Amino acid sequence: MSSADGPVVFDPSDFGAIPTSRSLRQWMRTTRRRHADRSFWQIFEDVYLVLFTLAMVGATAGNVVRHLNSNAAQCASWTCGELTHWMPWILVPLLLAITLRMLLAVGPVSASRASGFWLLATPVNRAGLLRPAYRLVVGSVAVIGFLVAAIIWALLGRRFVDVLEGAVLISALLVCAVIATVWAQQTARRSRWTLRVADLLLAAAVVPTLVLALQPDPTKGAQVANVVLTIGDVQDNNLGGPSGLQLFVTFAVAVVVCVGLTTVTSRTLDRLGRSSVIAGGELLAGLAGAASSLDISMLGDVIAGRHWRLKGRVRSRRGMGSRGGAIVQREFFRILRWPRRLVIAGALLVVPYAVAGAGFDVLVPIAAAFAGFIAVRPMLDGLRTVCRSTGLARAMGMDLRDLRVVMAVVPGLFAVLWAGLAFPAIGSLSATFAVAGGVISGAVRQASARPPTYAGPLVASPMGAIPPGLFSQPARGFDLLILCLAPVLLNLPPLWVVAIPAFVLTVMFSVRPKTD
Known part of the structure; x- marks a missing residue:
């Protein structure tokens, strides 16, 4: 019996040492740069236009939010006071539920089909290959959560220090939600239980909403004092006082906790299944195609298609009638x-x-x-x-x-x-x-x-030629x-x-x- 009839055994000496994930990513980055057909100034021109647009939109939106913050803080009715009291109990579970559901729909850690076929199926360390995508998701959720929470707290008429403190806390909670979804992505059973937790959070947001909507107004139009200070009250927003110290401590604790949990979870990325990671990449590709065609319905079709592919089969029932x-x-x-x-x-x-x-x-x-x-x-x-x-x-x-x-x-x-x-x-x-x-x-x-139809002459726009x-x-x-x-x-x-x-x-x- 020859050795060719036995099982195939991987011997590193036949193929060389297994490369590290860092060296492999470096090689891929170098290869992409060699095939780049655009100069640095062409790329800088596009980046400059994007940054300039974001700066203009951010300045306009910031001015609007500041104006609304001032108006909300000057509202002295009983309704405004109750809204300020109950709204955090509505928005926090609602933001957590939306984050959990959206991230579980995508992965949250994802990779393209090419990466899954050529890289994730190799003996290379899978955790090292998926770590950049994982860090990108954590950073994106942290930034978006901070901005959304800051806008919401500012619209409620809170002080500048309170806005920053609330934004930091909510951003830290959303980062913890990202870590929970990465843990849940490792098995189908964890994903199901995490979705049930998201449903419970939606129900938790309903309760204070009903309390806010159904309770009668005892003041009957009477005005009460409102001592909430606005972002514009600079003299009451000194970050060097006790409020600033409390904000600094909150920020430091949130950063330490989030960095620690993120580092611990990054070591478990090798437990992620290749099928779930590739499914998330296919979903993102489909969403990008639907967004490029401006077809809102197709976005829902892509998510529904992924849901039924993962479900696999359902129990059939005999129909009636004709x-x-x-x-x-x-x-x-x-x-x-x-x-x-x-x-x-x-x-x-x-x-x-x-x-x-x-x-x-x-x-x-x-x-x-x-x-x-x-x-x-x-x-x-x-x-x-x-x-x-x-x-x-x-x-x-x-x-x-x-x-x-x-x-x-x-x-x-x-x-x-x-x-x-x-x-x-x-x-x-x-x-x-x-x-x-x-x-x-x-x-x-x-x-x-x-x-969508692509007939007719193209219309020039800052994003390029677009079919009408x-x-x-x-x-x-x-x-x-x-x-x-x-x-x-x-x-x-x-x-x-x-x-x-x-x-x-x-x-x-x-x-x-x-x-x-």
Whole structure:
């Protein structure tokens, strides 16, 4: 028996020493630079334009936030005081839940298919190869969380020291959330439990929102003192005093804890499965393609596709009826197969009640309409698939217009139920009907919209030449939503508030959607 018949054993002496991950990344960086076809000044010109744009937008946004901070601090009503008290208990669990769900949808640690095939399948240390992506995620979440928290705390009318302290604490919590998702990415069971924790955090954000929205105003318009100082009160924002010392201690503790947890977790990156890492890279590539075409619906399709690929299979059920009735039943079962979407849709009921509890009664209908649109739109994935596939529409044996009506029955009933649950916050039956009509018409129009067209002459823009058909893509669906809400925003009589959404629904469901 020859040695060739035995098992293959890896011997480093036959191939040389295994390179370290650092040397491999250095070699890849050198190779990319050798093939670069752009000069330093060309790259610097693009970077300069981006930095200049960010500086202009940041200065404008900072001035707006400072002005709103001053106005919020001068508000002396009972509603403003309650909003300032309860809003942190709403926003903190909400930000944590959103961070957990978004990061688990991506990975959070991801790699391209090429990296997964050529690098992660080799004996090279996997933790060293994934560490740059891991640090990029941690740093991005820390910066974004700091900016978002600072803007929110400033809009509540807090002092400059309080804004910085709150931003540091929330940024540290979000970094801990990133570390938790990396730990959860290592096994499917941990991922499921982490998603359940995110759902509990959404429920925790609902409780103070309902308390804020439903408690009566005991002052009945009386004014109370408000001693909150604004960012502009420089004399009360001395960082050299006790407040500054407390901020420095908080910042130091947060940095030490975050750096320590990040370092410990980075040593466990070799436990990440190659399939989960590659799936995240494919998702990011699909999201980048959808964003480049300005197709909002495609973003949801990419996430849904990854969800069902990871799920693998579902339990089939025998259908009943024929033609339209059978399609309605199958759509109902399809929605039930992803119950977490129903949980998120129920959690979005927080939005109209929070706006009503904050005292912005004028903004309640539009806030309820946009929240309802986000809740209902994922339930129309079946309609979008049919409208984008001519062969599938022919196989069902029905006209595309009739299919749109039939496949919108279950999401339409859910939209009516959602608007009915938001009726106490909206406060008007006609406005509730307008919200439901706008949600149904807008979601159905966006789901049944044809793919973006690249015909016609290109339009010059700072980002390069763009086909004119892409500009109308993000507005599809939202145009009908605003049209149905227009009589409510213009304070028209109830007859017009009901008639205009009814007319929009009638016209939309009577017109055959375009497929080319």
